[in-house]
């Protein structure tokens with residue numbers, strides 16, 4: 029069902045874990061099937077120096093998380109926010125259609141970590157400039173899965 | 183069964199000798215299968231599989247007996263080939279009661295009794311659940327059904343060849359079985375219909391199978407089904423014992439060696455070939471993929487691995503939370519399962535679970 033590349037990342041996921049004292053944290057739940065992922069980043073200047081993930085989800089969710097961290101590492105914030113679910117899926121040699129939603133998880137998680145970082149620094153203009161207002165809004169509302177977090181965090 | 187695919191290709195409805203030969207072969211199979219479930223011989227009709235048998239059993243009795251009433255009782259953990267015909271009937275004006283099950287997946291016969299009404303015409307309960315392995319108290323339910331004069335259908339797909347299936351002991355009126363679940367060929371099933379049960383066809387044509395299932399019979403498949411039933415009848419008891427021992431070893435080993443692992447389904451009233459467990463903090467599809475790499479083939483009720491992205495309705499019905507259903511893992515044992523394989527699972531599984539927990543944001547290791 030999965031491409032070789034997906035299986036490769038699934039077998040040997042890159043950048044697993046949580047950065048201690050991270051500069052930004054992004055947590056996102058998957059409203060479609062009820063999964064969860066956390067991304068932590070370390071930012072130096074404007075560059076994502078380190079990035080790690082943890083994911084509770086299917087093979088595709090784990091592989092896309094791994095791929096996102098790999099794509100994001102060493103990128104500037106501006107480059108990193110452009111990583112979309114399509115970018116991730118393409119880099120993995122495609123995903124089965126019913127698994128496309130899983131790659132949202134990883135891309136969203138990364139954007140949220142960046143928003144978190146900028147917010148902590150009070151760089152609200154930068155959030156706007158990078159087109160992350162919607163992510164900020166969703167994070168503040170605890171969207172899109174308050175319900176999900178409730179069930180998962182118990 | 184091979185000759186019936188090559189030289190012996192007579193149509194059992196024809197009167198020439200190849201046709202008669204085919205008819206004889208069909209009837210022999212009918213006898214063999216009926217004997218296996220303690221029927222009276224001619225009381226089986228052949229279908230294309232369990233789905234069709236369940237459809238005929240439910241829709242066929244509902245339509246034929248709607249004059250008496252339009253209420254049907256079933257459970258919330260039935261196979262989709264029972265649930266979906268019931269849903270269809272709901273649209274046709276029937277009322278369906280989906281009985282709850284307890285944490286172990288058992289239907290309570292007292293609740294069955296309470297739910298029976300004047301207009302109840304059918305109770306359809308599976309003998310055992312293929313996913314969580316729980317065996318239902320069908321003898322008690324059958325007794326209640328016959329006392330209250332309501333037809334009793336059981337879906338015995340998961341139980342045939344694993345535990346005793348006896349239509350008389352359980353007062354069964356209709357019973358669904360399938361060939362491939364007893365190592366017979368695919369594409370063949372059967373429906374036992376007790377003599378005198380009022381039922382009508384759901385498909386119309388040349389009137390084969392006592393008018394209840396039109397269409398030329400799949401002679402080769404049916405012959406294979408009959409032989410499979412014959413072999414199973416002789417062998418299943420010893421085999422069930424052997425598998426139950428391996429199953430118990432597997433379950434005990436997992437519960438002992440993997441923290442926060444739990445059994446799904448009934449601890450003792452359980453199919454000998456079924457071990458369904460769940461592990462906190464991790465997801466089933468990624469479990470399966472990891473096991474597959476080690477040559478272990480399992481399945482899961484996780485939402486992520488279903489086409490609809492919904493968790494298994496069976497796991498929801500036994501009261502699991504969404505994320506608990508996520509971490510479920512089903513092992514099915516069979517004739518080919520060996521002790522060495524069980525040991526191999528025991529060796530691999532703890533490592534796989536640990537690896538996935540390391541990746542999971544829900545898992546906080548106590549240090």
Ligand code: FES
Pocket residue numbers: 058061062063084085086087088089127130485486487
């Ligand atoms: S995370 Fe649930 S389907 Fe991928």
